[in-house]
Amino acid sequence: MIASRFLPRQHLQTLFDQLDALGYRCIGPQVRDGAIVYDRLGDLTALPIGIGAHQTPGRYRLEHQDHQRCFAWANGPQALKPLLFAPHETLWRTERDDAGRLAFTRELQPAQRQAVIGVRACDLAALALQDAHFADARADPSYSRRRHDLLLVGVECGQPADTCFCASTGEGPAISTGTDLTLTELDAGFLVRAGTEVGSALCDALPLRAPSDGELAQAEAEIEQARLSQHRSLPGRNLRESLFANLDHPRWDEVATRCLACGNCVAVCPTCFCSTEREQPSIDGSGSTRVRLWDSCFSAEHSYVHGRLLRPDTRTRYRQWLTHKLGGWHDQYGRSGCVGCGRCIAWCPVGIDLTAEANAICSDASESAQEAP
Amino acid sequence: MTSPPKSPLQPVDSLDRRPRLAVHKLSSCDGCQLALLNAGASLLRLAERFDIVHFAEAGIIDVDAEADIALVEGSVSTAEEAERIQTIRARSRWLMPIGACATAGGPQALKNLANAEAWIASSYPEPQHIDARPTADAVAAHVHVELELPGCPVSTPQVLAALASLLAGATPLAEQDKICLDCKRRGQVCVLVTQDAPCLGPITVTGCGALCPSLGRACYGCYGPAENPEVATLAQRFAELGLDAEAVKRRFLFQQSGAAPFQQLLREWHPKPRAGSATASVDQGSSMTSEDRDHSMISASGEDEDD
Numbered sequence: 001m002i003a004s005r006f007l008p009r010q011h012l013q014t015l016f017d018q019l020d021a022l023g024y025r026c027i028g029p030q031v032r033d034g035a036i037v038y039d040r041l042g043d044l045t046a047l048p049i050g051i052g053a054h055q056t057p058g059r060y061r062l063e064h065q066d067h068q069r070c071f072a073w074a075n076g077p078q079a080l081k082p083l084l085f086a087p088h089e090t091l092w093r094t095e096r097d098d099a100g101r102l103a104f105t106r107e108l109q110p111a112q113r114q115a116v117i118g119v120r121a122c123d124l125a126a127l128a129l130q131d132a133h134f135a136d137a138r139a140d141p142s143y144s145r146r147r148h149d150l151l152l153v154g155v156e157c158g159q160p161a162d163t164c165f166c167a168s169t170g171e172g173p174a175i176s177t178g179t180d181l182t183l184t185e186l187d188a189g190f191l192v193r194a195g196t197e198v199g200s201a202l203c204d205a206l207p208l209r210a211p212s213d214g215e216l217a218q219a220e221a222e223i224e225q226a227r228l229s230q231h232r233s234l235p236g237r238n239l240r241e242s243l244f245a246n247l248d249h250p251r252w253d254e255v256a257t258r259c260l261a262c263g264n265c266v267a268v269c270p271t272c273f274c275s276t277e278r279e280q281p282s283i284d285g286s287g288s289t290r291v292r293l294w295d296s297c298f299s300a301e302h303s304y305v306h307g308r309l310l311r312p313d314t315r316t317r318y319r320q321w322l323t324h325k326l327g328g329w330h331d332q333y334g335r336s337g338c339v340g341c342g343r344c345i346a347w348c349p350v351g352i353d354l355t356a357e358a359n360a361i362c363s364d365a366s367e368s369a370q371e372a373p
Numbered sequence: 374m375t376s377p378p379k380s381p382l383q384p385v386d387s388l389d390r391r392p393r394l395a396v397h398k399l400s401s402c403d404g405c406q407l408a409l410l411n412a413g414a415s416l417l418r419l420a421e422r423f424d425i426v427h428f429a430e431a432g433i434i435d436v437d438a439e440a441d442i443a444l445v446e447g448s449v450s451t452a453e454e455a456e457r458i459q460t461i462r463a464r465s466r467w468l469m470p471i472g473a474c475a476t477a478g479g480p481q482a483l484k485n486l487a488n489a490e491a492w493i494a495s496s497y498p499e500p501q502h503i504d505a506r507p508t509a510d511a512v513a514a515h516v517h518v519e520l521e522l523p524g525c526p527v528s529t530p531q532v533l534a535a536l537a538s539l540l541a542g543a544t545p546l547a548e549q550d551k552i553c554l555d556c557k558r559r560g561q562v563c564v565l566v567t568q569d570a571p572c573l574g575p576i577t578v579t580g581c582g583a584l585c586p587s588l589g590r591a592c593y594g595c596y597g598p599a600e601n602p603e604v605a606t607l608a609q610r611f612a613e614l615g616l617d618a619e620a621v622k623r624r625f626l627f628q629q630s631g632a633a634p635f636q637q638l639l640r641e642w643h644p645k646p647r648a649g650s651a652t653a654s655v656d657q658g659s660s661m662t663s664e665d666r667d668h669s670m671i672s673a674s675g676e677d678e679d680d
């Protein structure tokens with residue numbers, strides 16, 4: 001393991017200044033409309049200092065706490081996904097010239113170096129899955145470009161929410177890989193360790209000192225406490241067989257009486273990647289714009305094939321979400337599509353808990369398959 | 374409903390004349406016509422590409438004109454309108470009701486749930502002069518329509534997009550996504566989850582771009598029910614958030630009370646006992662105490678929605 005150094009709290013601004021000097025646009029957590037959202041961050045005073053986030057199924061509340069920490073909350077509705085897989089993006093334009101011929105132009109946003117501060121272990125695992133989908137095999141040009149220019153400053157979780165279960169899925173709360181720089185927050189400052197050469201170079205420019213044994217022990221104890229405080233879990237890390245063997249389980253009918261088919265779970269899930277496209281012709285007939293939008297398997301269009309809806313009702317749509325997320329993903333990307341962030345639980349307007357649904361439907365799996373990580 | 378019928382128009386370049394557009398009005402406030410008048414430069418483009426044969430708010434009047442495309446604002450509320458909509462249908466190739474009144478009866482459809490005659494008698498000293506049918510109806514309750522564009526008022530970009538598609542010889546998109554999906558696409562923070570606001574976004578079709586939630590308010594549902602609207606499930610959620618049965622029903626009594634799924638809710642829905650609710654049994658944390666409410670010091674300004 002890479003040795004940690006210590007950044008006293010009063011020097012945190014130096015990190016922002018360094019990133020700024022290197023031409024990065026800093027994105028970080030901040031309070032907006034009663035939640036912690038990730039947006040452009042000029043300096044550290046905009047961070048959620050002394051803020052905690054209280055999350056339960058269908059409910060999210062911020063609260064003032066008596067401390068100076070900036071990252072003493074688990075997560076908000078989004079983190080990296082909208083920064084890379086844009087919720088609304090123009091793909092190409094069509095123009096008609098005077099002779100009536102059509103010309104197609106690809107739309108690519110100009111490159112912009114972005115640094116995201118405050119990325120969590122679950123977000124990093126989700127990013128690896130989004131990379132597998134968007135950047136690896138058939139690279140999506142816009143995603144790949146934004147991904148290439150991204151610098152990641154992770155922060156380990158000391159205060160998971162009631163809805164978090166990253167310990168069960170194996171992603172957190174500690175960060176093992178995927179960042180340029182990883183921070184662990186203590187009262188007096190941050191343990192810092194570099195994950196890449198860019199991160200090392202940044203470290204060299206920061207006023208770091210060696211951490212005390214007490215600081216190292218304290219950080220370890222807080223992360224361990226964060227792990228132990230999580231009480232939700234999935235019945236196993238590979239539920240593929242169990243889910244597909246239970247496609248007629250009565251629980252699908254029961255959950256359909258509670259679910260709104262609103263798609264909020266999909267929208268906040270950091271791994272979901274479905275999109276739809278729309279053609280937007282201009283009213284003067286001179287051209288047309290092709291846009292890509294976030295879609296969800298709870299929408300009608302998602303299962304519309306040649307004149308009919310394959311999934312017309314909430315039962316089949318909820319079943320698609322859960323069986324793809326926890327089952328089909330193993331076939332596509334060799335692991336579950338759930339990283340245990342708990343967002344779909346907190347941001348579901350009726351508080352449906354996918355761990356409760358998976359435990360009810362895969363009760364056979366929870367008895368037999370307690371596989372090792 | 375999965376897709377509207379095929380466009381009746383050939384691509385505009387292959388017509389030997391400009392297609393004719395009519396904008397009709399039934400019982401309404403004219404707000405949807407104004408939404409079109411407000412289209413700015415797009416309205417000028419529209420006037421170049423169409424022969425506008427009837428559009429009263431724009432000063433062009435020929436109510437009997439034949440049209441390729443007819444937009445209709447307003448509900449069918451009088452005997453004269455019930456006749457006139459038949460004539461409009463017969464003289465239009467593509468009939469597109471616009472706005473909540475034309476697609477669901479609008480605010481005036483509130484009378485459908487009451488004894489309209491008694492209301493009129495209580496308001497007017499000489500009720501015999503009032504020509505009103507007992508119900509205010511959507512246009513589609515009287516004649517076949519090709520595509521409905523809801524909203525209060527209708528969304529100008531949606532009308533322009535539908536007209537642009539028709540001009541290109543393509544079938545216009547029938548929006549089916551729920552407000553929630555648009556709300557999340559726009560990066561807005563959910564007012565139901567952070568404020569317990571009784572938001573209709575989970576069952577309402579988008580078109581406004583999740584306007585009310587963008588201002589920290591609960592959606593009023595003015596675009597009407599989306600496909601597969603889980604109206605009773607959402608009503609139950611509002612009851613769990615603390616609204617009494619009467620207040621829950623009032624959430625469905627705005628511009629869209631005439632929509633079939635809302636009518637069904639108003640007739641049939643009763644709150645389930647709280648202890649048996651599935652949500653509460655999944656996790657006690659979702660049932661909140663007033664102490665919990667006091668924890669929400671940093672939520673957006675959440676005035677009472679039920680003014």
Ligand code: SF4
Nearest residue numbers: 269338339341342344
């Ligand atoms: S399924 Fe839910 S808990 Fe799992 S990654 Fe998606 S949002 Fe997070």
Ligand code: SF4
Nearest residue numbers: 272273274297321324
């Ligand atoms: S099918 Fe559903 S669960 Fe799977 S990626 Fe798409 S939206 Fe997510």
Ligand code: SF4
Nearest residue numbers: 259260262263265348
């Ligand atoms: S599980 Fe919740 S968030 Fe997902 S579609 Fe159903 S009601 Fe909406």
Ligand code: SF4
Nearest residue numbers: 553556563564572574
């Ligand atoms: S604010 Fe309303 S529309 Fe937006 S996600 Fe929440 S419930 Fe849906």
